[in-house]
Amino acid sequence: MSDARSGLERVRLDLHVHTPASHDWQGGEVTPEHFVERCLGAGLDGIAVTDHQSGAWIDRLKKAAEGTALTVLPGVEVSNLGGAEGVHLNVLFPCDTRSDDIERFLAAIGAVSGTGERLERGTAHRGINEVLDEVLRFGGIAVIAHSRSSKGALADMRGAVRTAVVRHPAVLAVEANAEDYFDQQKQDQHRRVYDFLDGSDPNYRRKLAVYQASDNPAPAGHGHTLDGIGERFTYFYVERPIDLETLRQCLIDRESRIVMPDPQDVGAGEAAGAPHIERLRVIGGFLDGLDLPLHAGLTTLIGSKGSGKSLVVELLRFVLNQAPTQPELLRDHEAKLAIRLGVYGRVIVTVRDSSGSAFDIERTYDPANGSPYTDTPFDVAEFFPCLFLSQGEIVRLAESEAEQIRFIDTFFDFRAHQREIEQVSTDLRELDQLVAEQIKARRRMAPLTKEWETLRKQIEEKDKQLVSPAFGRFQDAQRKSQQLAAVAASVDTQRDIAGDALAAFDAAARPPEAAGALERDPAVLRVASHADDGREAARVKLAEAVEALDAVRAVISAEIDAWDKEFTKVESEYNETIRAAGGDAPALNQDRARLVGRAEQVAGRLRAVEQRAAQLGPTVERRRELLAKLTAAQQAYTNARKQRCAWFEEKSNGQIAANVAERADFGEFQARLDELKRGSYLTAPEIESIAGSIAPHDFVAALLRYNLTRRDDDLRAITDASKLGLDRIRTLAEFLLSDEKYEELLALEYAAVPTDRPQIAFRVESGELVQLKRLSTGQKCTALLIMALCEGNIPIVVDQPEDSLDIRSIWEDMCVRLRDTKRVRQFVFTTHNSSLSVASDSDKFVVLAADGEQGGIAHAGAIDGDEMREHVITLLEGGKATYFLKQRKYGIVDPYAAARDDGRPA
Numbered sequence: 001m002s003d004a005r006s007g008l009e010r011v012r013l014d015l016h017v018h019t020p021a022s023h024d025w026q027g028g029e030v031t032p033e034h035f036v037e038r039c040l041g042a043g044l045d046g047i048a049v050t051d052h053q054s055g056a057w058i059d060r061l062k063k064a065a066e067g068t069a070l071t072v073l074p075g076v077e078v079s080n081l082g083g084a085e086g087v088h089l090n091v092l093f094p095c096d097t098r099s100d101d102i103e104r105f106l107a108a109i110g111a112v113s114g115t116g117e118r119l120e121r122g123t124a125h126r127g128i129n130e131v132l133d134e135v136l137r138f139g140g141i142a143v144i145a146h147s148r149s150s151k152g153a154l155a156d157m158r159g160a161v162r163t164a165v166v167r168h169p170a171v172l173a174v175e176a177n178a179e180d181y182f183d184q185q186k187q188d189q190h191r192r193v194y195d196f197l198d199g200s201d202p203n204y205r206r207k208l209a210v211y212q213a214s215d216n217p218a219p220a221g222h223g224h225t226l227d228g229i230g231e232r233f234t235y236f237y238v239e240r241p242i243d244l245e246t247l248r249q250c251l252i253d254r255e256s257r258i259v260m261p262d263p264q265d266v267g268a269g270e271a272a273g274a275p276h277i278e279r280l281r282v283i284g285g286f287l288d289g290l291d292l293p294l295h296a297g298l299t300t301l302i303g304s305k306g307s308g309k310s311l312v313v314e315l316l317r318f319v320l321n322q323a324p325t326q327p328e329l330l331r332d333h334e335a336k337l338a339i340r341l342g343v344y345g346r347v348i349v350t351v352r353d354s355s356g357s358a359f360d361i362e363r364t365y366d367p368a369n370g371s372p373y374t375d376t377p378f379d380v381a382e383f384f385p386c387l388f389l390s391q392g393e394i395v396r397l398a399e400s401e402a403e404q405i406r407f408i409d410t411f412f413d414f415r416a417h418q419r420e421i422e423q424v425s426t427d428l429r430e431l432d433q434l435v436a437e438q439i440k441a442r443r444r445m446a447p448l449t450k451e452w453e454t455l456r457k458q459i460e461e462k463d464k465q466l467v468s469p470a471f472g473r474f475q476d477a478q479r480k481s482q483q484l485a486a487v488a489a490s491v492d493t494q495r496d497i498a499g500d501a502l503a504a505f506d507a508a509a510r511p512p513e514a515a516g517a518l519e520r521d522p523a524v525l526r527v528a529s530h531a532d533d534g535r536e537a538a539r540v541k542l543a544e545a546v547e548a549l550d551a552v553r554a555v556i557s558a559e560i561d562a563w564d565k566e567f568t569k570v571e572s573e574y575n576e577t578i579r580a581a582g583g584d585a586p587a588l589n590q591d592r593a594r595l596v597g598r599a600e601q602v603a604g605r606l607r608a609v610e611q612r613a614a615q616l617g618p619t620v621e622r623r624r625e626l627l628a629k630l631t632a633a634q635q636a637y638t639n640a641r642k643q644r645c646a647w648f649e650e651k652s653n654g655q656i657a658a659n660v661a662e663r664a665d666f667g668e669f670q671a672r673l674d675e676l677k678r679g680s681y682l683t684a685p686e687i688e689s690i691a692g693s694i695a696p697h698d699f700v701a702a703l704l705r706y707n708l709t710r711r712d713d714d715l716r717a718i719t720d721a722s723k724l725g726l727d728r729i730r731t732l733a734e735f736l737l738s739d740e741k742y743e744e745l746l747a748l749e750y751a752a753v754p755t756d757r758p759q760i761a762f763r764v765e766s767g768e769l770v771q772l773k774r775l776s777t778g779q780k781c782t783a784l785l786i787m788a789l790c791e792g793n794i795p796i797v798v799d800q801p802e803d804s805l806d807i808r809s810i811w812e813d814m815c816v817r818l819r820d821t822k823r824v825r826q827f828v829f830t831t832h833n834s835s836l837s838v839a840s841d842s843d844k845f846v847v848l849a850a851d852g853e854q855g856g857i858a859h860a861g862a863i864d865g866d867e868m869r870e871h872v873i874t875l876l877e878g879g880k881a882t883y884f885l886k887q888r889k890y891g892i893v894d895p896y897a898a899a900r901d902d903g904r905p906a
Contacts, residue, residue: 005861007844011045016213026223032064042230046071055102284345303848308855398780474574651790834876
């Protein structure tokens, strides 16, 4: 790879600095080294040396700055160029300009005599436009110095002369103070220097950069000193090493590249960075060895077809665990990993969070083992969320309401809502097993009661035939044994419940332990101590309950054991009496014993189902509380979506109208109901009618009431809502209840709740807000991309966004927004569109190239570098020949470009 650069970064420049070479220096004797030290101490990254009609200190300062972080731009301030008092120009030259080059320039404009003598008004005989022509010939840039002072062109010159100066192609900027720029009243009245030179003035027809510089003034305001360096400065976004070309890029793109420091907060640094992907490394596959640093602003990946641009996007998605959700795109994603990365290929991404902390996330492509992470115990997608849009994904997203809801969710912490909903749903699933068992128990009570009553009647008939004093005593003893056994069974049930509660309590998670500095925090220690005390006290009570029931059961067992001895005597006396009686008595006794045995079994089952059915009320109440909690969580989720939709409207400046229709999408309910009804002979339209007319909760409640009563009135809620006949609803109810899969029915109440439906509208060219479903695909995609580019801080990675857009919308809907937000949010794009990348002022281009078997980085950096510009022109414009041919055919005159007096382009 050729020399790679890191892209644009913000630097602090003072582009108007004087040294002792100026005739009005008031700062005493200083060395060049002392001068450089002062500049660095003022926090400057670079200065322009602009002595009055002298370049004497240029070479000395450049040498003193070698090996330091300070860039020295050669320049000169040319004075007395016309006007009432004589205006000043700062002229900046390429970095390799030397002191003797400055002297040649001064001689060319008549600022020095042939002997080298400085002329007090040496340029008076040369017009200012001639001087500016010489600036161009020497490869320099002219800046109107202190433009609004008595020696500034905007204050001291008038009429055609001033207009000619402003419109001269050598002039790219003017100096003006930040106080003027931040003056709200002037801004409202469009009277700032910045406003005069925004291209709207019919005379100037020119947009110029505006920045401030110190002129390192002496305290008294006359002359220059060391202490004044950096007193005023401006932030520029440049690529290092700083040179005249990167400065020129700033001056011709002032909105994106120049930031005037707020006078109220001049010491403030750049705002805390947004979370961003810092670096991508690949081991194995087509991009083996790739080491790609990404810019925290806008990185644009360019290259010929097959160079690996889209693969970079898919690798980022892979390691950050944010694969596409649409089946077709997911298959494409997985195919790229399998073919272009390969099994055991590794991808390492360095991410930096908003606090500035960096983390390496490494993942190995090993689908048989779930493509594991290396030493990454957290959920990567939740830890570092991004918005990914693969090639063509925006089109599919535009056609799917479900995808649009997921899209809206990416702009807030939707996982917190989903976690709460999933946790409550899990608790409900566990509780539903109990509810189902208890419903079944209640259903079993009636037939068991009937069976027991039948057996009791049969036993009574036998008893009448076996009546005798001995039988009476045996019958009473048998009843007593049965009663003792029933009491013992009830205590056993209570003991089981208490034991289960103790086991569940012991298995419950303990409070988390504090870490780091919190280990000794008094409040944390006190709360932890209270929690431990409460847990121990509760456990003691549960354990005591278990012990108490065990003790009671032991006493009961002793009583039963003692009684069993008495019962054996009574039973033996009765059996002897039966044998002595002879005749039918033994057979009757055998029948009775068989009936009693069956009755005891049925009674035991009946007691069990009665106890289980008795718990249905409390369990249903617990479930009702969980459903209310779930409803509140789902409503909070919906409210968050609504708030985000309102945010879209605000941040899109009215281009987007967004909302969600609460629980208007019943597709999941319909799908689940359709699956459950198979075999019921109900039609799909009938199921759709039910799903679209009644809430899952009301549907399930009606079925369960009917399950217990078998009364048609309990189905009225469904028939009235769906407008279907009672016979059809009864058929469905009987079918769904026939196999007693109550868990599946109960799950409909929370797993098939109708979801929110997106309502997105886009303001078209006519000014009308049109719903997404009525728009063309290109308009839909534009609307969604505008939403994506609204303010936020999660990174956005898009593969060829221009494929989905109307080319007419790229500047207004994409470039303008990117230019405004790329300083506070990361964007990574692949593109073949020069408007998107160049007009958006990409902070960094990355040129990918491949030979068919292996891809890699051919070059990287901002467009400021000559080599990168050549790549951009070749790959995005098709070369200079096609670009210039198009330019000639269009015949477009740049309204902001320098122009001659006749209005023709310079």
